[in-house]
Amino acid sequence: MPANVSRCRVCKEPAVIDLPRHNAHFCGEHLVQLCNRQMAKAIEDWEMFTPQDRLLVAVSGGKDSLAVWDMLVAAGYQADGLYLGLGIGEYSDDSGGYVRRFADERGLKLITVDLRADYGYDVPTAAVATKRVPCSACGLSKRHLFDRAAVDGGYDAVVTGHNLDDEAAVLFGNTLRWEIDYLGRQLPVLPAANGFPRKCKPLVRLTERETAAYCLIRGIDYVVEECPMAAGNRHLAYKEALNSIEQQSPGAKAAFYLNFLTKMSPLLAGSTAAARGDVGTCGRCGAPTTGDVCAFCRLIEKSSTHEAVPVEFVLDKRIRR
Numbered sequence: 001m002p003a004n005v006s007r008c009r010v011c012k013e014p015a016v017i018d019l020p021r022h023n024a025h026f027c028g029e030h031l032v033q034l035c036n037r038q039m040a041k042a043i044e045d046w047e048m049f050t051p052q053d054r055l056l057v058a059v060s061g062g063k064d065s066l067a068v069w070d071m072l073v074a075a076g077y078q079a080d081g082l083y084l085g086l087g088i089g090e091y092s093d094d095s096g097g098y099v100r101r102f103a104d105e106r107g108l109k110l111i112t113v114d115l116r117a118d119y120g121y122d123v124p125t126a127a128v129a130t131k132r133v134p135c136s137a138c139g140l141s142k143r144h145l146f147d148r149a150a151v152d153g154g155y156d157a158v159v160t161g162h163n164l165d166d167e168a169a170v171l172f173g174n175t176l177r178w179e180i181d182y183l184g185r186q187l188p189v190l191p192a193a194n195g196f197p198r199k200c201k202p203l204v205r206l207t208e209r210e211t212a213a214y215c216l217i218r219g220i221d222y223v224v225e226e227c228p229m230a231a232g233n234r235h236l237a238y239k240e241a242l243n244s245i246e247q248q249s250p251g252a253k254a255a256f257y258l259n260f261l262t263k264m265s266p267l268l269a270g271s272t273a274a275a276r277g278d279v280g281t282c283g284r285c286g287a288p289t290t291g292d293v294c295a296f297c298r299l300i301e302k303s304s305t306h307e308a309v310p311v312e313f314v315l316d317k318r319i320r321r
């Protein structure tokens with residue numbers, strides 16, 4: 001073997017990945033070990049859950065949520081999956097396929113909810129009906145239906161695959177606008193409160209490059225394409241900006257986010273609407289809300305009465321704009 005081959009920091013075998021922020025290279029086995037350790041540290045540091053808790057993992061078919069489900073099951077946690085069909089054309093069909101195959105191959109329980117079949121609308125239709133960007137109805141539907149599935153199924157916590165890149169980008173956006181309410185809620189674990197289930201993000205210490213490598217090494221097939229409706233959104237622009245900073249100074253992204261959690265979050269505690277106790281109950285579905293009717297019920301009202309809009313129509317309109 002040539003002398004200049006990079007070697008794993010742990011075992012000195014040939015490395016498969018270099019991680020500048022750790023100033024080290026890793027072989028496949030030790031990259032998997034690093035991912036497991038980073039997840040275990042996040043779970044422990046923020047007291048996310050215990051092996052006695054029943055977890056509902058929201059799985060999109062992408063690398064992060066399949067990786068977190070895989071890691072949790074391997075670590076002995078009781079973790080069922082939840083897939084939400086968003087009706088985003090072929091992208092949703094493909095994503096659902098990856099999730100179902102993952103669950104079937106491992107004999108794991110998967111709950112599925114479908115916006116069109118169960119609630120009479122889909123994301124492209126909701127985008128047109130509400131005259132807002134698709135991610136807005138998409139995010140609202142996800143939050144509401146993850147919560148509802150967890151409460152209905154008696155789960156102790158909802159787990160999502162949000163990683164360090166996601167969280168740092170959201171933090172960047174919220175900081176640019178000084179969104180104090182959002183900043184106050186941007187935590188890796190939100191305790192159950194006011195009828196909302198506990199929500200946990202065990203992968204906040206891992207980057208998307210690391211979760212992609214984890215899936216490759218573990219032989220997990222995932223949908224590689226990004227959501228077609230997300231193209232050009234601000235979140236992706238923030239990720240790119242942070243990546244260019246990270247390239248100049250490895251570790252900057254993790255420091256930005258993790259130091260926010262230790263140094264800034266405590267100063268914001270108590271400043272959110274939920275903390276102020278401004279939360280009541282939706283008159284239609286019983287979900288927690290700060291108004292009379294929750295935003296999800298208002299979304300159904302507008303979108304389910306609108307004629308179905310194909311995803312191509314929304315994409316064409318966005319390109320021409």
Ligand code: AMP
Pocket residue numbers: 057058059060064065082083084085086142159160161162166
């Ligand atoms: P995103 O909002 O697309 O960045 O996804 C963040 C997290 O939400 C993912 O890591 C998943 O845990 C979850 N998620 C996203 N889309 C879905 C979906 N269609 N069904 C279930 N969970 C999802």
Ligand code: FES
Pocket residue numbers: 123134135136138139227228229230
């Ligand atoms: Fe929600 Fe793309 S995944 S709009």
Ligand code: ZN
Pocket residue numbers: 008009010011012013026027028029030
């Ligand atoms: Zn090694």
Ligand code: ZN
Pocket residue numbers: 282283284285286287293294295296297298
């Ligand atoms: Zn409601």
